[in-house]
Structure formats: structure tokens, C-alpha cells
Amino acid sequence: MRPSDWIVLLGTLGFIVIYGIWKTRGSKDIEGYLKGDNSMKWWTIGLSVMATQASAITFLSTPGQAYEDGMRFVQFYFGLPIAMVIISITVIPVFYRLNVYTAYEYLENRFDLKTRSLAAFLFLVQRGLAAGITIYAPAIILSTILGWRLNLTSIVIGLVVIIYTVSGGTKAVSVTQRQQMAVMIGGMLIAGYMVVHYLPEGISMGDAVAVAGKMGRMNIVDFSFNWNDRYNFWSGITGGLFLALSYFGTDQSQVARYLTGRSVTESRLGLLFNGLLKIPMQFMILFIGVMVFVFYQFNQPPAFFNSAARDSVFATSYAGEMQQLEAQHEAVFNQKQEAVQELVTALRSADDATIATAQAEVVRLQQASKEISSEVKGLVAKAIPGAETKDTDYVFISFVTNYLPAGLVGLLLAVILSAAMSSTASELNALASTTVIDIYKRSVKPDASDSHYLSASRWYTVAWGVIAILFATFATRQDNLIQAVNIIGSLFYGTILGIFLVAFYFKYIKGHAVFMAALLAEAVVLYCHYFTDIAFLWFNVIGCGCVILFGLVLQTVLNQRQPVR
CATH class of the missing domain: 1.20.1730.10 (Sodium/glucose cotransporter)
Known part of the structure; x- marks a missing residue:
């Protein structure tokens, strides 16, 4: 910030x-406080x-x-x-x-x-x-x-x-x-x-x-x-x-x-x-x-979007494992980035066979990326017991x-x-x-004053x-x-x-x-x-x-x- x-x-x-x-300012009764004076x-x-x-x-x-x-x-x-x-x-x-x-x-x-x-x-x-x-x-x-x-x-x-x-x-x-x-x-x-x-x-x-x-x-x-x-x-x-x-x-x-x-x-x-x-x-x-x-798909995403939890893992004995998983994640991303570019080219050419081939490769690499992310979440849970491992809510703010x-x-x-x-x-x-x-x-106090x-x-x-x-x-x-x-x-x-x-x-x-x-x-x-x-x-x-x-x-x-x- x-x-x-x-x-x-x-x-x-x-x-x-x-x-x-x-x-x-000036709500003095229950009518104004709860109903805004209509x-x-x-x-x-x-x-x-x-x-x-x-x-x-x-x-x-x-x-x-x-x-x-x-x-x-x-x-x-x-x-x-x-x-x-x-x-x-x-x-x-x-x-x-x-x-x-x-x-x-x-x-x-x-x-x-x-x-x-x-x-x-x-x-x-x-x-x-x-x-x-x-x-x-x-x-x-x-x-x-x-x-x-x-x-x-x-x-x-x-x-x-x-x-x-x-x-x-x-x-x-x-x-x-x-x-x-x-x-x-x-x-x-x-x-x-x-x-x-x-x-x-x-x-x-x-x-x-x-x-x-x-x-x-x-x-x-x-x-x-x-x-x-x-x-x-x-x-x-x-x-x-x-x-x-x-x-x-x-x-x-x-x-x-x-x-x-x-x-x-x-x-x-x-x-x-x-x-x-x-x-x-x-x-x-x-x-x-x-x-x-x-x-x-064109810019390297984090392997885990909750950056605070990720940084905490690097302060534990699991830092080496996290580093390896992030390296794998980056390698898969580089392959996927190229595959997505090929998919864009295929879509512009309107060649159905080429599109299908490129799409299949992108989907395969996307699945591989998700599997690595799942491993990262498992590692976060192991390194920081009780930590939140679902990072979907951190995507946009990241x-x-x-x-x-x-x-x-x-x-x-x-x-x-x-x-x-x-x-x-x-x-x-x-x-x-x-x-x-x-x-x-x-049911509790039916006869109190309006101010009460x-x-x-x-x-x-x-x-x-x-x-x-x-x-x-x-x-x-x-x-x-x-x-x-x-x-x-x-x-x-x-x-x-x-x-x-x-x-x-x-x-x-x-x-x-x-x-x-x-x-x-x-x-x-x-x-x-x-x-x-x-x-x-x-x-x-x-x-x-x-x-x-x-x-x-x-x-x-x-x-x-x-x-x-």
C-alpha cells in the first residue's frame, strides 16, 4: 500500500x-431508528x-x-x-x-x-x-x-x-x-x-x-x-x-x-x-x-494466492519443499503460456482440427497446474496446522x-x-x-417506553x-x-x-x-x-x-x- x-x-x-x-443525525425515537421515518x-x-x-x-x-x-x-x-x-x-x-x-x-x-x-x-x-x-x-x-x-x-x-x-x-x-x-x-x-x-x-x-x-x-x-x-x-x-x-x-x-x-x-x-x-x-x-x-494464462500466477500463508511456510522446515513445488508450477506455466499462444493462433485461423489439438494441450497443462496447486495447499496445511488452504477468495485481491x-x-x-x-x-x-x-x-418487556x-x-x-x-x-x-x-x-x-x-x-x-x-x-x-x-x-x-x-x-x-x- x-x-x-x-x-x-x-x-x-x-x-x-x-x-x-x-x-x-437526530433519530430520537424507535420509528426513526428502525424505519427511517418512511x-x-x-x-x-x-x-x-x-x-x-x-x-x-x-x-x-x-x-x-x-x-x-x-x-x-x-x-x-x-x-x-x-x-x-x-x-x-x-x-x-x-x-x-x-x-x-x-x-x-x-x-x-x-x-x-x-x-x-x-x-x-x-x-x-x-x-x-x-x-x-x-x-x-x-x-x-x-x-x-x-x-x-x-x-x-x-x-x-x-x-x-x-x-x-x-x-x-x-x-x-x-x-x-x-x-x-x-x-x-x-x-x-x-x-x-x-x-x-x-x-x-x-x-x-x-x-x-x-x-x-x-x-x-x-x-x-x-x-x-x-x-x-x-x-x-x-x-x-x-x-x-x-x-x-x-x-x-x-x-x-x-x-x-x-x-x-x-x-x-x-x-x-x-x-x-x-x-x-x-x-x-x-x-x-x-x-x-x-x-x-x-x-x-499470460502472466505467472502464484502457486498459492494467500501470500501471508505462503510466506509463513518459508519460515518453516518445509521451505525447501515449497521452493520445489513453486519451481514445478513455474515450469508448467511456461509450457501452458506457449500452448495458450498456440490456441490463440489456432482460433484466429478457424481450423477446427488445430483448435482441438491446442485446446487439449492447454487443458492438460491446466490440470497439471491444478494438481501442483493442490500439493502446495497440502504442504501449507502440513507446515502451518490450522491455516486456511482454500485460496480462491484471495485471487482478486492478489x-x-x-x-x-x-x-x-x-x-x-x-x-x-x-x-x-x-x-x-x-x-x-x-x-x-x-x-x-x-x-x-x-414477549419479554411489552410495556416499556419508546426511549427504552x-x-x-x-x-x-x-x-x-x-x-x-x-x-x-x-x-x-x-x-x-x-x-x-x-x-x-x-x-x-x-x-x-x-x-x-x-x-x-x-x-x-x-x-x-x-x-x-x-x-x-x-x-x-x-x-x-x-x-x-x-x-x-x-x-x-x-x-x-x-x-x-x-x-x-x-x-x-x-x-x-x-x-x-
């Missing part, structure tokens, strides 16, 4: 935080919704996902626009008519207190865990740059976010997210331009895309059906739809964003705005990751810090940290509001921040972070969505039946996760379907047991 990078980074983040606190316009709502979902994981882990697995992750979002339309038509008018603080208040009106409390509890569990991962993601950056231990970095970032969230409440979260989204989108566009600019002379954008395609990275849409495949068209348009319905329709971190709208129309426009822009934004971020992959010019490194770090601030602030704010409104105010609940909201924000920090210390055990946070959500979202769909559309089912059905459905989802190979996106469909099915059966049984009068 050069001085200009620190100036850009601290200046950008400092301006956003100070502006947000200044613009939202003053937000549609474009602020739309940007806030996008910024809440676009955590640091999005900008840190998604390019790494594309580097490792190609573009197919974009299919995860195919059901999202449909979900935005459904929520705009059905959910938003109900929430506005009831004037709720949280989504779960509606469930008591429709069913009973225990069903409301169960849905709130499931949300608190999954979002509390996910908040830990969103704190951990930017901790990767600072630990790599500053040489700090990951756990210490997680604590520092978590404390900063707690202070930021406690000070401003929901309105501060929404207002600052406009600036954060501008920084995020602008920074990633610049990064995309720079990675293409750094390709070797004579290698055009078309060449880069063609090479990526032949190396299996332009796999945008896959129509084959496979229960065990995480990302294909069918899992995205169904499992992704159900996940989006649950996330945007029942997750308080998102519901709180559009409950701040001036009217039903403003909230609807905000959600539809998100539905139109989300897939193009994710496509852009994944494509940048693919271009980084192509860049590293490119940024090693290749981008002074100033732009600071800007890209501001992008990732802005995303961390926005999403984590939303999560902590939602966790606090759900705890206070659905648990504390409803405002104070409780601030203290619960602190408490959830501490819990998230504690979970962040275990996040090193997760796979790719963007997948980890979606897996956690999928374990609970289907059940929560099922409860809400029953509430909206199955008037036959009452409180006792849906409560028991939700418990059984959650048990089925957890069984599928731990004892089957079903891809996690389908958990959203399974959980939701089981709540509806079990609810219908249980309600029928309960009706039959009622005495005839």
Missing part, C-alpha cells in the same frame, strides 16, 4: 461514514437493496469463483427478477397496510405468537451466522495487506461496523449505501478495464473471451438437469427463485430497506430497479474474474495489490470495504430490530455485532465465501418462505399446523444437507414445499380430531 492508496481508501470511507452520520425515495431503496446484498463477499469472492469455476454462478440469480415482481404485487401492500416494523409481525396477525417467534428465531440464527462471514471477508484483505492475524482483523472490522451501525440506525444505513454503490460499481468497472488493458499486446478482448471459452470459463447457461449440480438453469430459475423470494420477502435485512419507502409505489419501484440491475451487475463481476483468469497502479489499489479496497460496511450494517440493524420488536418487546426500546435496539446491535465477530473467527473453515453464505441461507430460507406462503395463500392452514409443519420441514432440510448430495439451492424448494405439504396434512388431521358440535 502506497501513500496515495491510503489517501484514496481512508478519504472515500471517511467521507461516506461522516456524510451518513451527518445526514441522519422518507426514502425509490432509487435510494433500490440502491440500498442492492448494496445490502452486495457484501464484500460479492466483490472479493465472486471473481475468485469465476476464476475457479467460470461464469455459471450467474445462473444463481435467474429467478431474482421474477421474485421481485411477485413480492411487489403480494408482499409489499400487506406490510404497508399493517404498518409493521418487521416482516414477522404479520405472522402473529395471521397465525399466532409461537409461529411469529419461530420465524424470527430462524432468521436470527441464519442471519447472525451470515453476518460473521460478511465481517470475515474484508478481514482477509487487511490481514493480507497489513500482515495482521485474521482473527485480530475480524475483531477490528467488526468493532468499526458496530460503531457505524449503532450511531445511525436504518436511515444512516440507507443513505450511505447510495455513495457506497457508486464507489462499488465505479471501482469494479475500472478494475475490468485495467485487467483487459494489461493483457499482452496483440491479445484482444475477443481473443481473451475465446480462450476463456475453450478453457471452460464462459459456461454461462447450462440447461442440463442434475439434482447434485449447484448451478444450472433449472436450479437457478427454481431454487434461485425461492431463495430470492425468501431473502427479499422475509429476511428483515432486506424488508427493512423497502419499509423505509414513502409509499407502496416507491418500495415497488425500488425492488423492480434491483431486479433489473442485479443480473447485469453479477455478470460484470464474474466476467472480471474470468478476465483475471485469462490474464494469468491481482489488485500486485498489478494495479497507485491510487487504484486504494479505490478497489474502498469498493470491498464499502460493501462490507453496507451489508454488515444492514444485517446488524435487522438483527437488532427483529430481536427488539419480535422477541423483547413482544430505542436504547435496547442500540444495545442489541452491539450484542449481535459481538456474536458475528465470534463466528467470523471460525469462517476460515468454510469453502468459497460466496457459496458459504448462500448455503447458510438455504438451510433456513425455504422453511421461512414456506411459512409466509402459507400465510398469504393457504387460508385453510392455521397456526398449530404451520408451526409443526415448519419444524418438520426444517428437519428435512437439515437431513438433506448432512446426509445427501442434493445441491443447496434445492433446499429452498424442499423446505418451502414441505411446510406447505405438511401444513395441509396436519391441518386436515387436526380438523378431524376436533369434536363435532
Whole structure:
């Protein structure tokens, strides 16, 4: 990090935080703190919704996902626009008519207190865990740059976010997210331009895309059906739809964003705005990751992208083995670099036979490179017990810090940290509001003053921040972070969505039946996760379907047991 990078980074983040606190000063009651006085316009709502979902994981882990697995992750979002339309038509008018603080208040009106409390509890569990991962993601950056231990970095970032969230409440979260989204989108566009600019002379954008395609990275849409495949068209348009319905329709971190709208129309426009822009934004971020992959076909990539862990190995007795593996990695890269150049030449000649031969050689050498990388990861695990050996999340930040010019490194770090601030602030704010409104105010202390609940909201924000920090210390055990946070959500979202769909559309089912059905459905989802190979996106469909099915059966049984009068 050069001085200009620190100036850009601290200046950008400092301006956003100070502006947000200044613009939202004076929240004196629970209405202003949790609902922002219902003053937000549609474009602020739309940007806030996008910024809440676009955590640091999005900008840190998604390019790494594309580097490792190609573009197919974009299919995860195919059901999202449909979900935005459904929520705009059905959910938003109900929430506005009831004037709720949280989504779960509606469930008591429709069913009973225990069903409301169960849905709130499931949300608190999954979002509390996910908040830990969103704190951990930017901790990767600072630990790599500053040489700090990951756990210490997680604590520092978590404390900063707690202070930021406690000070401003929901309105501060929404207002600052406009600036954060501008920084995020602008920074990633610049990064995309720079990675293409750094390709070797004579290698055009078309060449880069063609090479990526032949190396299996332009796999945008896959129509084959496979229960065990995480990302294909069918899992995205169904499992992704159900996940989006649950996330945007029942997750308080998102519901709180559009409950701040001036009217039903403003909230609807905000959600539809998100539905139109989300897939193009994710496509852009994944494509940048693919271009980084192509860049590293012409420039020597590290054998292990986590430079801090790599350097630690060289301080142990395994340094010699690491040196040998890196030499092998470099030798394979030199061969692959020549093979990729031959593939480019073959693609330009449009000779199918030559293309097939060159492609086969590139794929063979790519596999050899991956095998050496696996050996390196095994050596890291052996040399540093407990060290993180999955380095996919370090791919993009490694490119940024090693290749981008002074100033732009600071800007890209501001992008990732802005995303961390926005999403984590939303999560902590939602966790606090759900705890206070659905648990504390409803079942623990129902007759306290408004100022007492405002104070409780601030203290619960602190408490959830501490819990998230504690979970962040275990996040090193997760796979790719963007997948980890979606897996956690999928374990609970289907059940929560099922409860809400029953509430909206199955008037036959009452409180006792849906409560028991939700418990059984959650048990089925957890069984599928731990004892089957079903891809996690389908958990959203399974959980939701089981709540509806079990609810219908249980309600029928309960009706039959009622005495005839």
C-alpha cells in the first residue's frame, strides 16, 4: 500500500461514514431508528437493496469463483427478477397496510405468537451466522495487506461496523449505501478495464473471451438437469427463485430497506430497479474474474494466492519443499503460456482440427497446474496446522495489490470495504430490530417506553455485532465465501418462505399446523444437507414445499380430531 492508496481508501470511507452520520443525525425515537421515518425515495431503496446484498463477499469472492469455476454462478440469480415482481404485487401492500416494523409481525396477525417467534428465531440464527462471514471477508484483505492475524482483523472490522451501525440506525444505513454503490460499481468497472488493458499486446478482448471459452470459463447457461449440480438453469430459475423470494420477502435485512419507502409505489419501484440491475451487475463481476483468469494464462500466477500463508511456510522446515513445488508450477506455466499462444493462433485461423489439438494441450497443462496447486495447499496445511488452504477468495485481491497502479489499489479496497460496511450494517440493524420488536418487546418487556426500546435496539446491535465477530473467527473453515453464505441461507430460507406462503395463500392452514409443519420441514432440510448430495439451492424448494405439504396434512388431521358440535 502506497501513500496515495491510503489517501484514496481512508478519504472515500471517511467521507461516506461522516456524510451518513451527518445526514441522519437526530433519530430520537424507535420509528426513526428502525424505519427511517418512511422518507426514502425509490432509487435510494433500490440502491440500498442492492448494496445490502452486495457484501464484500460479492466483490472479493465472486471473481475468485469465476476464476475457479467460470461464469455459471450467474445462473444463481435467474429467478431474482421474477421474485421481485411477485413480492411487489403480494408482499409489499400487506406490510404497508399493517404498518409493521418487521416482516414477522404479520405472522402473529395471521397465525399466532409461537409461529411469529419461530420465524424470527430462524432468521436470527441464519442471519447472525451470515453476518460473521460478511465481517470475515474484508478481514482477509487487511490481514493480507497489513500482515495482521485474521482473527485480530475480524475483531477490528467488526468493532468499526458496530460503531457505524449503532450511531445511525436504518436511515444512516440507507443513505450511505447510495455513495457506497457508486464507489462499488465505479471501482469494479475500472478494475475490468485495467485487467483487459494489461493483457499482452496483440491479445484482444475477443481473443481473451475465446480462450476463456475453450478453457471452460464462459459456461454461462447450462440447461442440463442434475439434482447434485449447484448451478444450472433449472436450479437457478427454481431454487434461485425461492431463495430470492425468501431473502427479499422475509429476511428483515432486506424488508427493512423497502419499509423505509414513502409509499407502496416507491418500495415497488425500488425492488423492480434491483431486479433489473442485479443480473447485469453479477455478470460484470464474474466476467472480471474470468478476465483475471485469462490474464494469468499470460502472466505467472502464484502457486498459492494467500501470500501471508505462503510466506509463513518459508519460515518453516518445509521451505525447501515449497521452493520445489513453486519451481514445478513455474515450469508448467511456461509450457501452458506457449500452448495458450498456440490456441490463440489456432482460433484466429478457424481450423477446427488445430483448435482441438491446442485446446487439449492447454487443458492438460491446466490440470497439471491444478494438481501442483493442490500439493502446495497440502504442504501449507502440513507446515502451518490450522491455516486456511482454500485460496480462491484471495485471487482478486492478489491481482489488485500486485498489478494495479497507485491510487487504484486504494479505490478497489474502498469498493470491498464499502460493501462490507453496507451489508454488515444492514444485517446488524435487522438483527437488532427483529430481536427488539419480535422477541423483547413482544414477549419479554411489552410495556416499556419508546426511549427504552430505542436504547435496547442500540444495545442489541452491539450484542449481535459481538456474536458475528465470534463466528467470523471460525469462517476460515468454510469453502468459497460466496457459496458459504448462500448455503447458510438455504438451510433456513425455504422453511421461512414456506411459512409466509402459507400465510398469504393457504387460508385453510392455521397456526398449530404451520408451526409443526415448519419444524418438520426444517428437519428435512437439515437431513438433506448432512446426509445427501442434493445441491443447496434445492433446499429452498424442499423446505418451502414441505411446510406447505405438511401444513395441509396436519391441518386436515387436526380438523378431524376436533369434536363435532
